Amino acid sequence: MLEPETMQMALVALAAASAAVVIYILAYPLLSGSAKAEKRIQGVADSTAKRAVRGAQTEQINNRRKQVADTLKELELKQKQREKVTMRMRLERAGLDITPQVFWIASVVSGLVLGVVAFVSLPGMNPLISVAVAFVGVLGIPRWVVSRMIKRRQSKFLDEFANSIDVIVRGVKSGLPLNECLSIIARESPSPVREEFKELVEQQRVGVPLSDCFTRMMGRMPLPEVNFFAIVISIQQQAGGNLSEALGNLAGVLRDRKRLQSKVKALSAEAKASAGVLAALPFMVMLMVYLSTPKYIGILFTTKMGQFLLLCAAGWMTCGVLVMRKMINFKY
Secondary structure: OOOHHHHHHHHHHHHHHHHHHHHHHHHHHHHHOHHHHHHHHHHHHHHHHHHHHHHHHHHHHHHHHHHHHHHHHHHHHHHHHOOOOOHHHHHHHHOOOOOHHHHHHHHHHHHHHHHHHHHHHOOOOOHHHHHHHHHHHHHHHHHHHHHHHHHHHHHHHHHHHHHHHHHHHHHHHOOOOHHHHHHHHHHHOOOOHHHHHHHHHHHHHOOOOHHHHHHHHHHHOOOHHHHHHHHHHHHHHHHOOOHHHHHHHHHHHHHHHHHHHHHHHHHHHHHHHHHHHHHHHHHHHHHHHHHHOHHHHHHHHHOHHHHHHHHHHHHHHHHHHHHHHHHHOOOO
16 A cells, blocks of 8 residues: 555645646637637628628618619609690699680680770771780780699699698508508598599509609699609608608698798789889870870871881880899799
C-alpha cells in the first residue's frame, strides 16, 4: 500500500491536472482566437442580413414610386387625349339632356330671330350687319349660354365635392367597401354630385374598371379636384396605403382651395364691377342717345364712315374688355 504522504501528493497532482484541463478548456477559445473569429463571422452575417433588408425596403420603395409615376403618366396621357371636346360632351357637362342636332337647330332659330329683329328695328341699316347679328346668334350666344351653364354646374359640384369625400372617409373607417361608399354618395348627395357618382356607379356595375369610370367622370367634369380624387384612388389601388387618411387630406386641400377661391372673389369684386361698368358704358350711352334723338346717332348706322367708325370702336372695345378680363382673372 502507498504511504499517506504519497497518496496525498497523488491526489494533489490529480487535482492540479484536473484544474489545468478545465482552465485549458475554458481558455482555449480565447487563446486560439476562435471567439474573435465567431464574433467576426456573426457581425458579417448580421451586416449582410441588414443590407439585404435595406435592399428589399429600397426595392419596394422604388417599385412603389415607379407605380405612382406610371399612374400619373397614364392619367396625363388620357387627359391629353380628352383635349378635343365635342358638342355632345359640352352638353353633358352643362347637364342638358338634348342631342347636338337639337342644339344646332335651336342655334339656327336663335340666329334667324336675332337677324330679323336687327333688320326690322334698324331700317336703312346695311344688310351685312343683320347677317353679322344672325351669325352671332347662331355660333356665339348659344355657346356662351352653354359655357355659363357648365361653369355654374361645376361650381355647384365643387361646393359639395369635399363633403362627398368625407362620406367615403367615414365609410372606409367604419369598415364599408369603397363601392358601397360611392353608392351612398350616388343616392344621398345633392345635384350635380349625385348624377356624376350615379353614372360612375352604374358604369362600374356593368363591368367597367374603376380607373376607366374615373376617366369618364373627368371627361364630364374636367376639374383639378376630380383629377386629384382619381389619382388618389388609382394610386391606392395599385400601391396600397391608408385610403381614409389620403382622402381626408384631399378633402382638407379641397376646402382650402375653396376658401382661397372665395377670398380671391372678394378681393377682386371691386375690380370686376369697375370693368363691367366701363364695358357697358359705351353701349348704355349709345342706347340713351338713340332713344332720345335717333336721327343724331343714326348716321353711325346709315353711312359708310359711321359703320367704319363703329367697326373700329368695336375692335378697340374688344381689346379693352380682353385686357380688363386678363387683369381681374386669377389662377389659384
